[in-house]
Amino acid sequence: MDKQSTAYTFLFALAVCAICSFTLAAVSEGLRPKKEMNAALDVKKNILKAVVLKEPIGPKAKGEEILEVFKEKIEEVVIDESGEVLDWIKSGEAKKERNKHLLYIYREEDEIIAYCFPVEGKGLWSTLYGYLALEPDGITVRGITFYKHGETPGLGAEIEQAWFQDNFKGKKVWDAEKKKAMPIKVIKGKVKDKIFASQRPYSVDGISGATMTSQGVTDLLAEWNNIYEPFLNKIRNFPEIHRGD
Amino acid sequence: MSILTRKDKRIVKDGLWDNNPITFQVLGICSALAVTVQVKTALVMCLALTFVLALSNTIISLLRNFIPSKIRIIVQLSVISTLVILADQVLKAYMFDVSKQLSVFVGLIITNCIVMGRAEACAMRNPPFKSFLDGLGNALGYSAVLMCVATAREIFGSGTLLGFQIVPQVLYDHGYVDCGLMVLAPGAFFLLGAIIWIQRAVSGYKEAN
Numbered sequence: 124m125d126k127q128s129t130a131y132t133f134l135f136a137l138a139v140c141a142i143c144s145f146t147l148a149a150v151s152e153g154l155r156p157k158k159e160m161n162a163a164l165d166v167k168k169n170i171l172k173a174v175v176l177k178e179p180i181g182p183k184a185k186g187e188e189i190l191e192v193f194k195e196k197i198e199e200v201v202i203d204e205s206g207e208v209l210d211w212i213k214s215g216e217a218k219k220e221r222n223k224h225l226l227y228i229y230r231e232e233d234e235i236i237a238y239c240f241p242v243e244g245k246g247l248w249s250t251l252y253g254y255l256a257l258e259p260d261g262i263t264v265r266g267i268t269f270y271k272h273g274e275t276p277g278l279g280a281e282i283e284q285a286w287f288q289d290n291f292k293g294k295k296v297w298d299a300e301k302k303k304a305m306p307i308k309v310i311k312g313k314v315k316d317k318i319f320a321s322q323r324p325y326s327v328d329g330i331s332g333a334t335m336t337s338q339g340v341t342d343l344l345a346e347w348n349n350i351y352e353p354f355l356n357k358i359r360n361f362p363e364i365h366r367g368d
Numbered sequence: 369m370s371i372l373t374r375k376d377k378r379i380v381k382d383g384l385w386d387n388n389p390i391t392f393q394v395l396g397i398c399s400a401l402a403v404t405v406q407v408k409t410a411l412v413m414c415l416a417l418t419f420v421l422a423l424s425n426t427i428i429s430l431l432r433n434f435i436p437s438k439i440r441i442i443v444q445l446s447v448i449s450t451l452v453i454l455a456d457q458v459l460k461a462y463m464f465d466v467s468k469q470l471s472v473f474v475g476l477i478i479t480n481c482i483v484m485g486r487a488e489a490c491a492m493r494n495p496p497f498k499s500f501l502d503g504l505g506n507a508l509g510y511s512a513v514l515m516c517v518a519t520a521r522e523i524f525g526s527g528t529l530l531g532f533q534i535v536p537q538v539l540y541d542h543g544y545v546d547c548g549l550m551v552l553a554p555g556a557f558f559l560l561g562a563i564i565w566i567q568r569a570v571s572g573y574k575e576a577n
Contacts, residue, residue, distance in 0.1 A: 165464065273471060
C-alpha cells in the first residue's frame with residue numbers, strides 16, 4: 124500500500140487513535156478505585172485534622188485506619204438554611220440541592236467534641252478548600268485546615284502550614300458582649316503588634332507577601348460563617364443538638 | 369562490562385552535557401521553573417519526564433518507517449500524550465500527595481519542547497535503541513539541571529532538603545531569614561542563568577555568528 128496515499132494515512136491515524144484510547148481507558152478504569160479512594164481519603168483526613176482528634180492518627184496511618192476512625196467518630200449530617208438538621212436527606216444528595224449544607228459532628232463516646240463544616244472561596248490564583256471545626260459551644264475555633272488550593276508556594280501556600288492553621292485555635296467567631304457574629308479576620312502583620320486587645324480573639328496573624336490570599340481567607344470565613352450561623356445559634360443556646368424538631 | 373559501545377555512551381553523554389536540553393538548547397525551562405521549589409516534586413517530575421522521553425523516543429522510532437509524513441507530528445503527539453496521561457494517572461493513584469503538588473505540570477510534559485524536539489530530531493531518523501539512549505541522555509540532562517536548581521532553591525528558600533531541616537534553628541534565632549526570592553519563579557530564573565553560564569564556561573561553548 125502506498126504510504127503517501129490518503130487511505131493509508133486515514134488507516135494509520137485510526138489505528139493510532141484506537142490503540143491510544145484503549146490503553147488510556149483501560150489504565151484509567153483500572154486505577155479508578157485507587158484514585159477515588161485517594162480523593163475521598165484526602166477529604167476525610169482533613170476533616171479529622173480540623174476537628175483535632177483526642178488521639179491523633181499518625182502521618183503514616185494507612186487508608187483503612189483513617190476510614191475506620193472516621194466511620195467511628197464522625198457523623199455526617201445535612202442542615203438546611205434555617206440550621207435544622209435534616210434526617211430525610213442523604214449527605215450525598217446535599218451538594219445538588221441549594222441551601223443544604225454538610226455538617227460533620229465529632230463524638231468521643233457519645234459526647235460531642237466538635238462541629239466541623241467545609242469552607243471554600245477564592246484566594247489569589249485559585250479556589251481554596253478547607254474545613255473549619257468549632258468547639259461544642261459553637262463559638263471557639265477548634266481547628267482549621269486548607270487541603271486544596273493553587274496559591275504561590277512559600278507565600279499564599281503557607282495557608283496549608285501548621286503555623287498558620289494553629290493561629291486559629293482558640294479564636295472566637297461570636298462576640299459575647301455585642302451579641303453578634305464575628306468571623307475571624309486574617310490581618311496584615313502580627314496580631315499582638317497590630318490589634319487592640321478587645322479584637323484579638325477575632326484576628327489571626329497574616330502571611331507576609333500573601334495579602335490577597337489572606338484577604339481571601341477572611342472573605343471565605345465570613346461567607347461560610349454566615350451560612351452556618353443559624354445552626355451555630357441553635358447550639359449556642361442549647362448544648363445538645365435537637366434533631367428533626 | 370560493556371553493554372554500551374563507545375558510540376552509545378557518546379549519545380547519552382551528548383544529552384547530558386554537550387547538548388544538554390536546558391543549558392545548551394534552552395528547552396523545557398517552563399517546568400524547570402515551576403516544579404523546583406522542593407527537591408521531592410522536582411525528582412518525581414524528572415522520573416515522569418525520563419519515563420515519557422525514553423519511551424516516546426523508542427515507540428516513535430519503532431513506528432518511524434510506517435508513519436505517513438503528512439500526519440507525523442500529530443502521531444508523535446498522540447504517542448507522547450498517551451504516555452504522559454499514563455504517568456499522571458499512576459501518580460494520582462500511587463503518589464497522591466506529590467501529584468497534588470505537581471498539579472498541572474505533569475500534564476504539561478506533553479507540551480515540553482524537549483520531548484517533541486527529540487521525537488522529531490532523533491527518533492524519526494534513528495533505530496529504536498539509539499533513540500532510547502538519546503531520550504535517556506536528554507532526560508538525564510534535564511533532570512541534572514532540575515535537581516541542581518531544586519536543591520539550591522529548597523535549601524535557600526525553605527532551609528530544608530527533601531523536607532528535612534538543613535539550616536539549624538540557631539541561625540534563625542540570630543536573625544537568619546530564608547530567601548523569599550528562591551520560592552518564586554524569578555529565583556529559578558537567576559539560578560538557571562547562573563547554571564547555563566557555568567556550564568558554557570566549562571564546556572567552552574561559543575555562540576555561532
